[in-house]
Amino acid sequence: MNNIIIFIKGILSFVIFVITSFYMTIIGIIPISTKNIRIKTFYTNQLKWYAKILTNTHFNINVKIINDANEKFEKPAIIVCNHQSLFDVPLTMGLFSHIFIVSNNWHHNSPIRYIIEKFAVFLPVTNGIEWVAEKAKLKFIYNYCGLYFPENFRTKNAKILRYHKGAFLLASMLHTDIIPVVIYASKEILEKNWYFFKHGVIKVYVGNRIKSVLNNNDEIKIQAKLVCDFSRKIYENLQIH
Numbered sequence: 647m648n649n650i651i652i653f654i655k656g657i658l659s660f661v662i663f664v665i666t667s668f669y670m671t672i673i674g675i676i677p678i679s680t681k682n683i684r685i686k687t688f689y690t691n692q693l694k695w696y697a698k699i700l701t702n703t704h705f706n707i708n709v710k711i712i713n714d715a716n717e718k719f720e721k722p723a724i725i726v727c728n729h730q731s732l733f734d735v736p737l738t739m740g741l742f743s744h745i746f747i748v749s750n751n752w753h754h755n756s757p758i759r760y761i762i763e764k765f766a767v768f769l770p771v772t773n774g775i776e777w778v779a780e781k782a783k784l785k786f787i788y789n790y791c792g793l794y795f796p797e798n799f800r801t802k803n804a805k806i807l808r809y810h811k812g813a814f815l816l817a818s819m820l821h822t823d824i825i826p827v828v829i830y831a832s833k834e835i836l837e838k839n840w841y842f843f844k845h846g847v848i849k850v851y852v853g854n855r856i857k858s859v860l861n862n863n864d865e866i867k868i869q870a871k872l873v874c875d876f877s878r879k880i881y882e883n884l885q886i887h
Contacts, residue, residue, distance in 0.1 A: 659706070706842070706843070722790060722820075737848065746769050771812060775815060786820065797810070806878050827853065830884035
């Protein structure tokens with residue numbers, strides 16, 4: 647009986663996904679420049695709406711947001727978040743109003759690169775951390791937050807890997823806060839299965855803002871380790887409760 651319910655919910659979620667994806671594709675291929683801030687804002691708002699649709703209408707997944715700090719993401723910050731499942735990106739996209747994503751250059755060679763860049767702001771670290779910092783300063787004027795996955799790649803196991811220092815170096819260079827976000831996905835979600843047949847619980851913990859340290863290599867490494875240790879403790883707590 648449970649498998650039948652999961653199947654029906656999965657098909658319904660997939661139908662909604664197809665309809666909303668068709669809409670996003672149509673507005674994505676419209677030949678219009680996003681250099682105008684109002685047009686760019688329209689597209690980023692559409693992306694947030696789409697991300698929320700993907701998570702809220704996945705009827706086999708129960709998402710719980712824990713935001714005791716009542717963080718509104720209205721002031722610039724660097725968000726550091728662990729990365730474990732395919733749900734992490736739409737979850738974070740739907741949570742934060744205006745974000746730029748500090749990433750590797752994966753989207754550059756994508757056949758839909760220009761559509762992706764119309765909706766989202768990517769700052770590839772392959773261009774250098776100084777270049778990213780300069781671009782981020784311009785986004786901070788409009789109260790954007792930067793999203794950084796400090797593990798550098800998605801982990802396949804139910805644990806958080808070492809946080810690299812890049813996110814913390816960037817926060818130091820920008821003299822901005824760090825917001826730790828921890829995502830826990832139950833083991834059923836991490837198992838290999840069709841996206842819409844995955845089922846289980848996802849918990850998203852939003853921590854208090856942390857002041858960035860001085861632009862000193864040793865202090866940045868220490869902060870990266872401390873935030874990583876903190877995130878691991880939160881992750882273990884989310885597993886238990």
